[in-house]
Amino acid sequence: MKFQKKLILLFAIVSMVSSTLAGLVVYRLSVLNSESGTRANLKVTSSQVINEMNEKFAQMDAVMNYVLSDVDLLDSIQLLGRDDSSVPSSYVANARTKLRYGLSTDFITRNKYLTVFFNNKDIYIASPWLSKEKLVDSFDFQDIPYVDAADAALGKTVIINRHKNFWIEDSGSEEVFSVIKALQGPNMGYLEVDNSAESLKELSQADPTVNLLLYVNGDELLYATDQSLDTEEYRALALNESADNKVTAHGTYYVGVARSDQYDVTAVVVKSQRLSSVELQRIVKTSIGIAVLVFVVSLAMVILSSFLISRPIREMRRVIEETRLENLDSAGVSSVMASNDEIQDLLNSYQMMIRRLDMAIAKEKKASILQVEALYDSLQAQINPHFFYNVLNVISARGVLDDDEMICEICGALASMLRYSTGNKVRYTTVKEEVEYLQQYRYLLKARFDDRIAVDIYMDEAVKGQIIPKMALQQIVENSVNHGYHQTVFLMKIEITGRTDGDGWKIRVRDNGSGFDKESLKRVQGTIQDIRKKLSSSHENIELEIGGLGLVNTYARCKLLFGDQTIFEVGNRNDGIAGAEIVIGSRRSFTKDEIDEALGYHDVEEG
Structure with a gap:
């Protein structure tokens, strides 16, 4: 095999190895970039979900604050809570009417919330419910399970996890989540604002492969896109304040956690660490494309370089083959010796140097020993x-x-x-x-x-x-x-x-x-x-x-x-x-x- 072919073959192997390594490096960097992007996306998604939940609860809280800021409505609530039988029935009817109209304002009804006032005298007044279901005619105060939690909060807003809507007849499987506040004062009663649990499906999720878990009141599951992910591990993360605003790896999943600083609500977003088929195909195609490009460019440079390098060697070979004992003084030999091409001069210089060096080393060694x-x-x-x-x-x-x-x-x-x-x-x-x-x-x-x-x-x-x-x-x-x-x-x-x-x-x-x-x-x-x-x-x-x-x-x-x-x-x-x-x-x-x-x-x- 000639020198040029050997050179091309050698550097072709080097180019192939280099291009393979380049492809592997690109693949690895792409995977790392995808992982980094996934982590960043989970962090943004969890924060965005928390912002939307803050906005939902803030609107529901604003409805209660609106009612409590109206003096007439407060007087009506206080009157309905009195145990004094001497209060004329007309006053009670008037108070019910005022409160009903107060809960029917556009500010309250435009958000499609159900706002309810009720007390322990089995009196309840609700805002118009815009759905087709009919409100109940009466209720039993003892049937409301979350009254004790509201009383324990001493007038602060309490989030009630999703539950059956007690104020609609035959609500069936329809569930709501609520905020409730116990009104401070003797027998003042309670204000409750209900929101449909179906509205939680409208939360922003740009990536359909990301699963969402919403927890309220610590580790109470409010909403999950995949119920099978509601495990003790993720509940523990919802309770762990040190995991807030972080994305960590758990098993085969990336898990991002964000916690509201206004309400007791935590968002846990989960995505598999495995790349999607689309993302994997994109990374593999990119890596192979770069590897092929590097190989083609390297091979072209090798072929060109080998031709330029081997040209003076071929010329030197021609001169050596044509040199004979009788033509040592011919122009061919003289041209090689006088050439400015370093490679052509190398043969003669190297051979003479080896002879002189061998003789000098032998003499010097012998002289040194003597x-x-x-x-x-x-x-x-x-x-x-x-x-x-x-x-x-x-x-x-x-x-x-x-x-x-x-x-x-x-x-x-x-x-x-x-x-x-x-x-x-x-x-x-x-x-x-x-x-x-x-x-x-x-x-x-x-x-x-x-x-x-x-x-x-x-x-x-x-x-x-x-x-x-x-x-x-x-x-x-x-x-x-x-x-x-x-x-x-x-x-x-x-x-x-x-x-x-x-x-x-x-x-x-x-x-x-x-x-x-x-x-x-x-x-x-x-x-x-x-x-x-x-x-x-x-x-x-x-x-x-x-x-x-x-x-x-x-x-x-x-x-x-x-x-x-x-x-x-x-x-x-x-x-x-x-x-x-x-x-x-x-x-x-x-x-x-x-x-x-x-x-x-x-x-x-x-x-």
Whole structure:
């Protein structure tokens, strides 16, 4: 398959995935937007229903206030409630007439409400009922079930849930909801305004999929578009003031609650969370349309881009195929090399760069390995050889004075030390082997200074397996002997202690000599700092003066082995005893393979 087809196929797959993701994102956003719209619609619907109910009850309340604001009507109501039998019957008839006319005004009758005055003397007067049903001729006060609720309200308006209309003969299934008020005063009676329950079906509901539940007096169901939704859960929401003016999810439904701040009425609107088939089809069509559009546009761009990108590659292929050994200097090759097209120039530049880079890396790697090896050998070769001469002096003196077996032992120890120190095949050793070498050196020191020197070695087992530069401890001990004591007659005591320190280890060498003076300590520390900078920059060759700088030599070899993990501290003891203290070690343990890699052993063998 050609490059252009591969490019088109690859990006076509990417475009298909991208368009599918775009369609899914649009679908998800549309669903979320629909859910948000549903919540907002439920909130608006519940508030609108409450406003309409407030208006209904306010009109019914206004009818009662209208009657109570008329002095003549109040006098007539008071007269009808008197128990005094001395009241002429003509006065009672006149009071009934006034009250009947007062309840027949246009303000009362135009809203199609039935307004009723009644008292406990079984007297009732009602406004003309505009429906065809006939009003009852009489009633029994004891049959009115909601009188006690009106009395308990002490003159305030009370909402009466839907009930049978007591004032119409043979009302059948017709129900009304009412507001009632107990008139304050002796036997003043009651005012009741009835409204048809059928009028509740006229409440605003723009969305036919939204169900409405109206509760009054707490959790009394006044109206429901679907009686099956009247559950304890929704009744509890009607009683819960914290749910007011909120839309929440309950099961598979969204539920909005709005509560009137004027009357004890609560609207609960309910809608299924499932999208309608029409809404779902609209969202799916929109999502698919956007996904297809994204795919078509992306594919067109991919085809155009692949053609433009592959054109110089095709031209480059043509030039390469036409190039022969005999026409290397032809115009075709020259045009490729001189072209301003980056893609055409890329082949030649890349091939030449790879060849040069491979050669340069090989040379640099080999030079770096040789440089590190030479640097390490150079440093190790600079070890102060004075102790060999001192040992020879001891052997010579013992040979002159005494024909003793100790001479043989000294020679044996010297031979072991020579073999250990002159072996350059391996540039490092373990602490255990270094301690064994140091014990040979301690024997020679004892032979030289007799009882005037004590070298004590305390080494943890965990430290003995650590890797250390060869002759590192011997150099430090020799430095203490040569520079720490000047014609002293006191016991020269050198203590070597090895301990683990977290993931690493430390070896501390202390003596009881004169220690470092300020100038010497400053000079040694300054030289160590210079060596650290040189080794950290480029492993450049380091020239150290033979003699006097054994500590710096030891630091340089530790730095090459352990790198930034090197621990090397030079100073005087701080435990109240005069003398020098030198600490060497590493912040973590190194394996033999890591050390070999640092010194380039593997690379050298492979090369």
